Amino acid sequence: MKDFNIEQLAKKTPYKIPEKSFEKMQENVLNKTVRKKEHQPKIFKINFSMVTSIAAALALFFGFTFLWKTNQTEFSKPSQDSAQSITKVETTQPKPEQNNTQNSSQNIVKENNSEVAHTQNPEITEQIVNSKNTDENYEQLLNSLTQEELAELSKNTSHDIYLDLYN
């Protein structure tokens, strides 16, 4: 072995490879690459900017809804203390816009025949339509009513012991 030269040795490896090893390996590779991509369900990827924009939109939506609701409740509060017929007119007129006011007042007059039957006077409804401030509307409405009409209205109002204190 003193003259041993590795270059003269046959280039063999003393290991064997089990049969069909490459076929199995190829199947595994294809399953983890090409076929995996084919069967992979499409995932809707959400990036950070999309999440923030959705969150901002939701915050705006809920913010405006909250503000609108609080405004609405503020408008409706005084109506609880006032006469029933006027309350109904007020709650249906949250916005001081002219067209809306006209429509809503007409609707309410129609709906509440028993209570506001006497307000079917077109002059009265027109006064409501033209006024922007709802409080002024009520005052104008009350002023325009005759004593008889007011008396009839007061009959329809619910019995309130606090109101009675001032009578």
Add this chain to the structure above:
Amino acid sequence: MKCKDDEIISLMLQPNSSEKGLRAMMDTYQSRLYWHIRRLIVQHDLAQDVLQDTFIKAYNNFSQFKQDSKLYTWLYRIATNEALQQLAKLKKMQKTDEDAKYYMQNLVAQNAEHDAEEIQVLLQKAIQTLPEKQKLVFNIRYYDELPFEEISNILEMSLSTCKTNYHYAKEKIENYIRENYES
């Protein structure tokens, strides 16, 4: 079916034919890469896993393949890195480098065929005694017969370092066989 590199690359780059390209790449290089990995890792199961990971990485990162180098050079580099990672895991389980060498030599004895020539087993044991760089250079030069320029590309070493490593590796192996050959 073995294909030329140009054919494999053009198939791989088109999404419609990437599966065909992958199959062609595996058919062409699986055997050479397997034996390159097997001589480093010794165990068949681990070598097969490393080969599988090599092709998966090659497929997933094919867009990063710069066509200024040869395809097999790129594949050899991936396979070598994967095999070295596997070897590092095996070595971590041993206390010292000497223990790791003995462990690998025992693996050679366990995995060698019963009818294998003694000198072939000794050669594999001798290779396992080499430092990592010398082992890599020797295996690629001796078994795959690649030119030193290609080896320097695969292992990202200078040409002179590759030649020096091969020279020392060859010397050590010959000495080991002279000392340990009994027949």
